[in-house]
Amino acid sequence: MSDNIALCVMGMMFPKEKTVGDAVIRVLPTENVYSDEQGQSTVRGIQANEAPIKYLIEQGHKSGCPVTNVVYLCSDKVLRPIVSTEMASDLFGSSQDIEPMSTETFLMTRIEQFCEENGYDSPSFDPIAYDPLRPADSLSAITDVLWENSRISIDITGGQRDAVLLLTIAIQIIKMGSKGISIGDIIYSNLDEHLIIKQNNTFDMVDLINAVNAFTEYGRANQLNDFFGVKKKWTTIATKELVAAMDRFSNSLALCQVGDIEEQVRSIHECIRNVEETLSTRRRAYDLFTDAISQIDEPSWLHELGFDDALQKLSQIDNRITAETPLRSDLKEALRKWQWDYVIERNELLFLSLLPTVKEKFVQESSRPGMLTIGIIRWCIHHQMIQQALCIYRERISQCLLDLGFFQKKPAFDDLDEGMQAGEVADLCLNCSVDEKGVWVHRNVSPKDSHSTRQAKYETPNDYLEVTPERENEARLVVAWYKYLHVIRNAIMHVDSDQGNYAYFFALAFFGKDRDATPSLDELVEDMHEALRAIDEPRAVSDTEWNEARSITGCDYKRFKQRVADGTTKLDKNAYTSKPKESSSCLSGKLDAESLAKLEALKTQLADG
Secondary structure: OOOEEEEEEOOOOOOEEEEEOOEEEEEOOOOEEEEEOOOOOEEEEOOOOHHHHHHHHHHHHHOOOOOOEEEEEEOHHHHOEEEOHHHHHHHHOOOOOOOOEEHHHHHHHHHHHHHHHHOOOOOEEEEEEOOOOOHHHHHHHHHHOOOOOOEEEEEOOOOOOHHHHHHHHHHHHHHHOOOOOEEEEEEEEEOOOOEEEEOHHHHHHHHHHHHHHHHHHHOOOHHHHHHHHHOOOOOOHHHHHHHHHHHHHHHHHHHOOOOOHHHHHHHHHHHHHHHHHHHHHHHHHHHHHHHHHHHOOOOOOOOOOOHHHHHHHHHOOOOOOOOOOOOOOOHHHHHHHHHHHHOOOHHHHHHHHHHHHHHHHOOOOOOOOOHHHHHHHHHHHHOOOHHHHHHHHHHHHHHHHHHOOOEEEOHHHHHOOHHHHHHHHHOOOOOEEEEOOEEEEEOOOOOOOOHHHHHHHHOOEOOOEEEOHHHHHHHHHHHHHHHHHHHHHHHHOOOOOOOOOHHHHHHHHHHOOOOOOOOOHHHHHHHHHHHHHHHHOOOOOOHHHHHHHHHHHHHHHHHHHHHHHOOOOOOOOHHHHOOHHHOOOOOOOOOOHHHHHHHHHHHHHHHOO
């Protein structure tokens, strides 16, 4: 059987002064009867933790999972004698053996007495040293005494004000653990109203905040899904739909299934608006019902609206209420019944208050075509989802460029069916060729094509899409970044990296990058930002810049092909570290040793006639 542990911070007990005749004596605090909120259980208590611990013991016995241990944090003060022999004798009998008691001994004695009277097994008592000035020092000790597969119920009544914060942190540590530990009842005793009040819902709010943070920071919605999946009774359909939309987006990112990622982002924003409208209306209606119900018998200026005004407003929300609704004897009960339709569970109200933060930190909406895609990629980069950012860039940026006018459709495009149109657009940037004239789109090439067929397609203009002529100089920079990042993305995903592609060599030359170097995370992030800036802050690339890079590429690419043919794959790094504009000739810069040897041999041969 699993251990059922009651955890608390032991609060000091303060005897009171009482005047008896001319004398002032110290007596125990008043013993009170505490009941739970449903009035189904009553226990008696003097010391602050006494009634809550008794309640947990009683509930554990009723559920068949009795409390086996009471783990309590205790300061030096609760170990000092504070209950005199006279006070203890009045409560526990007149035995001369009774010594002055500390708060700890008093509470343990009361708990053991309660268990004996009710036929319960008395739990063991496990103290943890606690310094109110350094409460965090006790956290490691708390986790050390929590056994695997145990159930932890918590009383937050005792201790100083920061004790609640300490136990809140302890609860989060418990939930993070992998020991199979579960949280039972979280309670406190209201000393004024003599009530035992459950606080699980209040502490659940911390889980909700963590769940929202997990989505806004890491794009994960599983915690939100689990949270509102449990809270099914009162959760509105609007909230469930929003969480479902977040979950779909989260799963798509995790699996890099990004074909409709923009539509998923729009769906989340639409669901957020629906939740805000739904819950705001419900909250407003509930307040109006409260105003009306409270003033049927006793009108008060404390309410926002008078009875008639409240009914008038309600008639605009609920068609069961009209402005002419008579004030009759059964109206109060009718209003109370209708009010239940507008109840909002407190965690959902907290969720409503967090939605502005979600909107601020999530991908921003954009009315400009194509910009939503860029926003999603930047959001992924900002939240360190680099693989996802590269995947969305690879799969969705062509449609973005088409929307922004870098490319345009040819008349024949409209003759294609929907699936073929999507395929042509998806491969648009991949099908771009770079030559001395700039950028142009060749035919779509299939891996199933023969070598001669592929070569013919590489040399033939695309029938359906083309570079917008007046934006060709701007498209050059965009395509160069795409050719580079496409290969980097494939290398990261461990698929065919296509590093022998001429366009990739061109991109390396254009950006002055080393083919044999692996970019760091920071470098890759900066490259992605530059690639996106080339789209939303276009810069025209001149023919001079373009052809300088092509000149370097021609030499490097030929050397690469020769070395591959010779079985050598390691390339001369110096060929890729120089900036394109530093050279426009294959012969600029230093030659490698092999080339120099061949040149010397040729000179000798020529000198010999």
